Amino acid sequence: MKHLHDFGESEEMYLKTIAELASKQDPIPVTWVAERLGISTVSASEMIHRLENRRLLEHTPYKGVCLTDEGRRRANTIIRRQRLWECFLTDKLAITWDHVHDLACRLEHATDSMVTEALADYLGHPTTCPHGNPIPSTEGEMPPPEGIPLGDLTPGEGGVILRIHPVSALLLRHLAEKRIEPGKEIEVREIAPFDGPQSILIGDEMHVLGREVAAHIMIQPNTETLGSRKLMEILG
Amino acid sequence: MKHLHDFGESEEMYLKTIAELASKQDPIPVTWVAERLGISTVSASEMIHRLENRRLLEHTPYKGVCLTDEGRRRANTIIRRQRLWECFLTDKLAITWDHVHDLACRLEHATDSMVTEALADYLGHPTTCPHGNPIPSTEGEMPPPEGIPLGDLTPGEGGVILRIHPVSALLLRHLAEKRIEPGKEIEVREIAPFDGPQSILIGDEMHVLGREVAAHIMIQPNTETLGSRKLMEILG
DNA sequence: ATGGATTATTAGGCAAACCTAATATATAAT
């Protein structure tokens, strides 16, 4: 039974979402996946079983899901497509960086490997997307993540924004409004008590960021400002 | 009930297909639509009813379907998207013209008007796709069709290929192999008896084309070679 | 170790787009 539709789109969204969440924790609770995709845990559970049968992931009940090598490769291929389209949309079509995530997400499912590679050629094989995130290789390998979350810095510490985890369009628009962008210098000035919001300095402007937001901004820390304990952590 | 899927894709395919067929006849038999989309007449009939309820077309039983103004506008918008993507794929990504039709067809459904117009800007507002077909305006208006079918020419007559109706990937590949492309000079040499295939000369090569194929190649006739009867027809 | 919260599964449904088989209706051709 043929459909004019591409029903594989859902599968791709699941794999991509799981891969994105996997950078935070492993294995990933099914609840997170459901929430991120905006669907019920029942539906997520069902689909995860289907993906498990196809050996794209492994599910340990009450723990979460882990992608298999094949699953991760597939996920990274999709992420590669999305990020290349993001580059195209910003660099060539002059669409602002806070809009391209959602637009590219729609294009990615309509793109085969032939177009993907032609696009990569055309763009000059960029290594990061407009949000600063690395672009996986043709073979589906993701470069190791860099930077530490802004949320982990304490007052006085700072650095340059490496990348922004593109969780939602709202987050990106929120940051774009405040002109908080990859490549910019940022410094933590204050943290409200009881693990409250951070006050940060960017350019000559001060802003207050919630913990959830700060967790998605990845920083290349400025070593001079860094406490020695944190330095140890980073250097290994 | 939200879906990760875009269920509007089918609707878009129906409208586009009907608009494309409408250049041949009006109203269009539902059978033609079903056949072109590769689905049963029952399914086509169902969907056509749905589209009729939404005032996108009108169906006269045992006659066929006509798009309403709104339906045609929508169809042309979709065709605009597809043809712009075709330009992008050939001009920028260097993908051969016989491949771009299907690839662009997938991208068109994932493209909103913002991206469409940015793409048109970027490409320098091309007026025809790589197959020579006109690109509808932003407002969804299709320029009047030009040229006459190669199949209508008789031996001795010829002209330049204006455009090729992109019915199927197979047809395009067939023509690409023989290097029968828009812009090229072509001449009919012979027609086999009983409305048989045409022998044509293109460059310094002779080829034999079936009636079905010849009907989809649109020619700007070379007036010197043309019989006077046909001349009258064309000039009105 | 036990109770409360989290996580999983089962059961039953819905909508979109397809399908086949059978039937009804209109057009066209004799």
Added chain:
DNA sequence: ATTATATATTAGGTTTGCCTAATAATCCAT
């Protein structure tokens, strides 16, 4: 006018991907 052919509709079924409500299994914290 009748009949054969083409077209349309009805009935019943499938798959994918989602839903809610209810139940079952496990984890964790006291």
